[in-house]
Amino acid sequence: MNKFSSALASVTDQQSAALADLIEFSAIPSISTLSERNPDTRRAAQWVANKLSGIGLEHAQLFETDRHPVVYADWLHAPGKPTILLYGHYDVQPADPLAEWNTEPFTPTRRGDNLYARGASDMKAQVLALIRSVGALLAADSLTINVKFLIEGEEEIGSPSLGKFIPAHASLLQCDYMVSADSGILKPDVPSIVYGLRGLAYFELLVQGPQTDLHSGMFGGVVHNPANVLAHLIGGMHDTNGRILLPGFYDDVVTLDPDERKALAATPYTDADVLAAAGNPPQLFGERGFTSAERIGARPTLDVNGMLSGFTGEGSKTVLPAKAMAKISTRLVPNQDPAKVELQLRAYLQQHAPPSVRWTLKTLAGAHPAVVDRTSPGMQAAARAMQTVFGTAPVMVREGGSVPIVGLMRTHLNIDTVMLGFALHDDGIHGPNEKQHIPTYWRGIETFVHFFSNASQ
């Protein structure tokens, strides 16, 4: 048995240790958006740093930022070979609505082939797949490339610190290309590689009317109701064909060329698959004139992520609320710019908000969209690794999510990214009962082992 074969065998031998790692990591409630969770979030960073030095990486350390630390480590002993920056994040989304979880979100629980926990799929299993595959190769003395790890703690809040961190550590982060494991495949037996990600512009809109809540009988009809105004403003952001009405919103959207439309049409992720993965809403709905694959990967969206006003308890309270709040985010496609979208939203509000209320808009996160070269050496290495492990060539897809670092690495360091991760569409990421499909976790580790081997050639 050569060194590489022994590395490959060892990942199968050590599955129970890999699962124990995932359970331990997923039990840490590293919710980056909640400041009350800051100690847990730091604990997750430290946990990752310990793992990285544990497998033999060097320079494992935490870089402080304004919010949550960036974890870095490297192994640079393959002179003349490519250097790959491996990206992941240790933070997770909030777990609410808590009442809808079947088991505690931070008590990882196995049922059948799945491990249920917030963050298991997005993306603690993916981070561990990177760590364990590199660890297996190092242990077998068969790592034939140079690797740098960058595992951040703010992806779920839009990576606000990376915009400063990346240019400030340009030489530390130098590499031939980056691999982001914050990605997924179409189905357990349908491997795929994401070559396009949408951008993000996330806002909080507050409409304020009277200073305090008022009696809706005494003041209804003379004082403009901020909740009605907010609803009217949001309601006017789409037409009935699903098109977004912010002024100039589509100006920078790149038109899909016929070849790409044809390729996307061949994606083996049907409307029936989408409906099932979405938990069967009555029917799908999206921008008229586009297929589901196009709507997810190549067309922008505007979604309310949260909305709150007035009395939301049991029964009735006849109150005219003082204020109404909505969290609103847009997903962007090339060549939209989150900063420009903010201006478009402000222009819309200036045009449509009545003078009877005050409004404020706060930008909470932004990320550029990205489409990467499907023919680069890194992409070829990834495709070959998937072909080996899954027995079939990966489908090339454009995904609807956003990973801010992909745009930032391109902008600041001119570095391209290969998106290679193993989340599934029905993993419930960001929702209740998130889970990691355990057989897919094994395949992810195996695929990375092959990928690193391919990448050195």
Added chain:
Amino acid sequence: MNKFSSALASVTDQQSAALADLIEFSAIPSISTLSERNPDTRRAAQWVANKLSGIGLEHAQLFETDRHPVVYADWLHAPGKPTILLYGHYDVQPADPLAEWNTEPFTPTRRGDNLYARGASDMKAQVLALIRSVGALLAADSLTINVKFLIEGEEEIGSPSLGKFIPAHASLLQCDYMVSADSGILKPDVPSIVYGLRGLAYFELLVQGPQTDLHSGMFGGVVHNPANVLAHLIGGMHDTNGRILLPGFYDDVVTLDPDERKALAATPYTDADVLAAAGNPPQLFGERGFTSAERIGARPTLDVNGMLSGFTGEGSKTVLPAKAMAKISTRLVPNQDPAKVELQLRAYLQQHAPPSVRWTLKTLAGAHPAVVDRTSPGMQAAARAMQTVFGTAPVMVREGGSVPIVGLMRTHLNIDTVMLGFALHDDGIHGPNEKQHIPTYWRGIETFVHFFSNASQ
């Protein structure tokens, strides 16, 4: 000093006891809409019953209902004289938003001329003004009419039990007319009598899309967002002139005649007064073509009372919510019917809700609008009492609030109501920092003493 003068003197002598009563009563968190407060709500009912028998009324008792008991008591020893049913409620609105209170809502706190507590003005002070005035007359042996008290515990949730209770106790409630103290005056020195009340139809609308919250990147653009749909539905319920767009909504609205418009135009409650009482929103807004007095008293409204969807915590969560909820209520004017308005809202939703979501509508409360005869003997007695105490004749106004019993007594027992109460526009009822203006409390008690004396003539 005759008996009446001694009754009148005694209410002044006993102001500190009257204030102690108000503090004790207001300390009971009798929030009818919250089932967790049921023991407190019952305690308030018992407190009222004890007070009623304490002043010498007979048959003081609690009648059980499906929710909160009705308190009844009477004194029927003035043969040949009118019998007046005195109405009030011992329940209060929820106290939230709690963070906006300067002192605890159920720790009544005096600052200057005001006593701050949830329910102090709406309407524990008004109930006590009835009880203490009748008590003073009884103690001085000078009550010259027959009285029945009906103090309910469900007014703030729309009096759902009275629709059954009133017809079931028709003979018990027989009277010449009713006096509702759930009412107010324009300003401390501007007495007024309400002769019109709006009706109410209160709904909870739930829009449901996917089964659980989804990742807004993976599903945004293909799954219709229930919060966007809800906003669109609510946004479409008004045009930009403030007119309500439910089909047929204005069909039954009685057009104001020129005389009444003239009378309402003379109401000494200016737009500047409304702005100040509302805590100075940037400007007023209402249905085009109508004055504030008309918009409050004589035109229907549709207000969102509460709205909730998705993630409303700190920061950002990129989620496509599974559902979105709004509490929506309409205030109605003659001859609108809450049951018909429900059908109009359902018709609107059937027309406008897209097939990509499910929706359900729950009716939480309903009340008929009411306009009463301004020249009845009871109204005359009330007007003379106000003239005596305030030194000026009361203004006749149509109010924006709703008191379900007024319509129910008319419908079931053909009994008219005199609305005589002393809440002020800036008392903050239903909002944070509700307060009772203490000098107005004294004047209320005094006015009732004169009223009962006038009413026997």
